Amino acid sequence: MTTTDPGEWRPRPAGSPVPEPWPQRHLVLRTPRLELRPDDDASLLELVALAHTGIHPAEKMPFQQAWTDAEPAYLGRGMLQHFWSERAAVGPDRWSLHFVVRHDGAVAGVQSLTASRFGVLRDVATGSYLGRPFQSRGLGTEMRAAVLAFAFDHLGATSARSEYLEGSVASCRISERLGYRRDGTARVAPRGEPVVQQRVVLDPSGFIRPSWTLQVEGYSSDLAGLLTATPPA
């Protein structure tokens, strides 16, 4: 956050534009089948409704945090509070773009792109899920490829990280298919039992690109500044 000495404050000259407070609200990524926009409250309510229809079989837990195990009465509030806390923390030092993903106009899932100290490290991380009716149709690969193309080609990222729990076959295949290499393991315990987490990393030269070109709308200099992005020349 930029601080301003109160002594420096001057009234805005009449007629001058109001500085954009939330530039990511104009961003849209488009792929052949999907539209990705950073979350807002209306789209989060649709995402909550989707989560109530189920994200994964109850006997499996693909997430590091077992948030889908929440009581149905609290699942939605927990989701909203998670995304709100992420929004409240956005700044040049740490930011998150949680893209709500639409297919034929309907919310299909979420594709997150996050970074800490991006201006120095040029490193992003991704995470995602789709509602069950939208899974196994190639959409997970398409939305990951979208945010990778955005990060490498528009933000100037030089590495992208992801991770998945042992047994998450689709996540593993997406990583292989897009060119990630393995980058060590960790142990996590979302349901109180240890599970191996595989870490993977990708750099721009290793990115196995899709056949389509990402369409980007609303990527302004205000947004590039907030994200401390340096688009490649």
Ligand SMILES: CC(C)(COP(=O)(O)OP(=O)(O)OC[C@H]1O[C@@H](n2cnc3c(N)ncnc32)[C@H](O)[C@@H]1OP(=O)(O)O)[C@@H](O)C(=O)NCCC(=O)NCCS
């Ligand atoms: C993980 C997820 C985002 C993947 O998206 P998706 O659209 O289902 O995956 P895709 O259709 O793009 O398929 C990617 C690969 O996984 C394979 N795959 C997809 N679903 C699969 C399944 N249920 N079992 C085995 N393989 C599967 C596909 O065949 C494809 O492999 P290929 O490239 O060799 O053909 C989605 O399945 C999902 O949200 N799952 C539940 C939540 C989750 O696991 N989130 C990830 C936490 S790390």
